[in-house]
Amino acid sequence: MLGQRFVSFIRPLTRAYAPKWPRPKPGTAERPPYRAPDPLINNPSATVTPLLDEDLTFIHRPPPTAPSPISYTTNPISPLLKPFSQTSSALPPLLRPSAEKSTPQRLTAEQIAEIRRLRALDPVKWTRGRLAKKFECTQQFVALVAATKKSTRAKLIQRRDEEHAANRAKWSEKRSLVAAISQKRRQYW
Amino acid sequence: MGHVQRRLASTTARLASSLSTAHLQKFPPKELLYIKGREIPTATIDPDTWASLQSPPPTALSAFAHRIGLSSVLTSTEAIQQVCTHPSFVQLLKQHKPHEQEPATNAQLSAIGNSLMGLFATEYIRATYPYLPTRVMKAAVTAHVGPLPCANVAQEMGATPLLRWHRSRGTILKPGVLHSDALASIPRALTALVYQRRSLPSARQFVHSYFLSREIDLRGMIKFLDPKKALLEMVKKFQRELPKSRLLKETGRFSNSPVFVVGIFSGEDQLGEGFGSSLKMAEYRAAEDALLRVYLTRTPPHLVQLPSQTFPVGVGDVYRELPEGDYTPADLVESEIMYASSGNSFTRSS
Numbered sequence A: 001m002l003g004q005r006f007v008s009f010i011r012p013l014t015r016a017y018a019p020k021w022p023r024p025k026p027g028t029a030e031r032p033p034y035r036a037p038d039p040l041i042n043n044p045s046a047t048v049t050p051l052l053d054e055d056l057t058f059i060h061r062p063p064p065t066a067p068s069p070i071s072y073t074t075n076p077i078s079p080l081l082k083p084f085s086q087t088s089s090a091l092p093p094l095l096r097p098s099a100e101k102s103t104p105q106r107l108t109a110e111q112i113a114e115i116r117r118l119r120a121l122d123p124v125k126w127t128r129g130r131l132a133k134k135f136e137c138t139q140q141f142v143a144l145v146a147a148t149k150k151s152t153r154a155k156l157i158q159r160r161d162e163e164h165a166a167n168r169a170k171w172s173e174k175r176s177l178v179a180a181i182s183q184k185r186r187q188y189w
Numbered sequence B: 001m002g003h004v005q006r007r008l009a010s011t012t013a014r015l016a017s018s019l020s021t022a023h024l025q026k027f028p029p030k031e032l033l034y035i036k037g038r039e040i041p042t043a044t045i046d047p048d049t050w051a052s053l054q055s056p057p058p059t060a061l062s063a064f065a066h067r068i069g070l071s072s073v074l075t076s077t078e079a080i081q082q083v084c085t086h087p088s089f090v091q092l093l094k095q096h097k098p099h100e101q102e103p104a105t106n107a108q109l110s111a112i113g114n115s116l117m118g119l120f121a122t123e124y125i126r127a128t129y130p131y132l133p134t135r136v137m138k139a140a141v142t143a144h145v146g147p148l149p150c151a152n153v154a155q156e157m158g159a160t161p162l163l164r165w166h167r168s169r170g171t172i173l174k175p176g177v178l179h180s181d182a183l184a185s186i187p188r189a190l191t192a193l194v195y196q197r198r199s200l201p202s203a204r205q206f207v208h209s210y211f212l213s214r215e216i217d218l219r220g221m222i223k224f225l226d227p228k229k230a231l232l233e234m235v236k237k238f239q240r241e242l243p244k245s246r247l248l249k250e251t252g253r254f255s256n257s258p259v260f261v262v263g264i265f266s267g268e269d270q271l272g273e274g275f276g277s278s279l280k281m282a283e284y285r286a287a288e289d290a291l292l293r294v295y296l297t298r299t300p301p302h303l304v305q306l307p308s309q310t311f312p313v314g315v316g317d318v319y320r321e322l323p324e325g326d327y328t329p330a331d332l333v334e335s336e337i338m339y340a341s342s343g344n345s346f347t348r349s350s
Helices: A109-121 A128-134 A139-145 A151-169 A175-188 B003-015 B047-053 B058-067 B077-083 B088-095 B107-128 B134-145 B147-157 B179-197 B200-209 B229-236 B281-293
Strands: A047-051 A056-060 B243-251 B259-265 B269-276
Touching: A056 B003, A109 A128, A109 A139, A128 A139, A128 B134, B047 B088, B058 B077, B077 B179, B107 B134, B107 B179, B107 B200, B147 B179, B147 B269, B229 B243, B229 B269, B243 B281, B259 B281, B269 B281
Parallel strands: none
Antiparallel strands: A047 A056, B243 B259, B259 B269
């Protein structure tokens, strides 16, 4: 009787997904199909718990990017709450190329005075961005150091908003719809 | 079932509140019978109004006290009756039965109980979540012991048929009374009664078992306008390196369904991680995750120390000359960031 029992699960000799043949044509941009690694095999974050009373094995494989919701004061998950420790390890690449820039040098008192003079002279011509580029500092620094008067600022902002609203009125219905959809999507981030 | 039918069903259920007439000496009463000699017979009182004026049977009151486990505290039916009588009922009674004695209401008890519940909930949440921002802590206190959970707990206790109240519209000077307002007064009055007849630790135990054991989703209460700015302020407070976002994983860039996984790092420590269909979205979520990891850090339940533990146990008030209870105050943690907090709410500038 044992000999007549067949193996209930027979591993197929050929995969159904990402087949090996037909091979990618050499000398072309074709590449072999991507074989995703099986998350069930050799998962480093898997925790195996034998449940002896039920004669079962419980294997928990959390998704790799799920943030842990459990954080205790005795064992916090945020590095801010843990004592500072330096570990040298290779870090993933920065998100945007602008982050690679180093912090700008401190400006001298004369340069700051010059920024203030130009800004007071003609805030429409000497905008924050233009001054930042000229003196090699950030726009925020220019705003901190040479802020325009509240009344002037309010007028400039109002003029800018009116200009933008006039441009938006010229948009086609489809473009307005796309912009509205992306604005709504922003709420669901 | 349409919404009209549902509303009718709920109204009928509220009105026809299992009124038993077994405890009445005479039924039907004179008021409900037609007046003899009148051409068109009319009852002096509307049956629904008559039903709302009746007190519940003493058996129901006693059963209620036993059901909630306070039969030793609520020894007399008068006490239970007082707990279940909202002050709005007095006006109704005076209108229809002007010669009857004014019943004792739960107005004062409800006020005391409300303060006590606020105290217990605040100290518990503060002790459990030391890093939680103030505005979220206030929302959590409301979610635990606010008017809505109080009304729900009263319904779960089965106090709805015992409640004596009267619906009133709100005026400019006085707020209106709804069913949930009247129901909410019952657990508050019970807390105050336990405090008066037993002790403050007993009242705290009552509130903990009925209100602070309920599941609250704190994560859903925390919303951010600019999580990157908030995280920057927080990192500066903890005196760490400024946060920088790094791309951990990506797929499908330039397709119609990309997925990016971004981590926010302070130096080499990863503070938070988030995914999204755009780089900005993933970064936003990573900043949110980094903040939530700090805010939702909780004290293990067996290590929670409440300041009201210092009050002496045993029947009696808190002013007795007895040795204080054990209390180890928790270490002070970094204060909350000022961005998107209420600031100094009581100063003129804010």
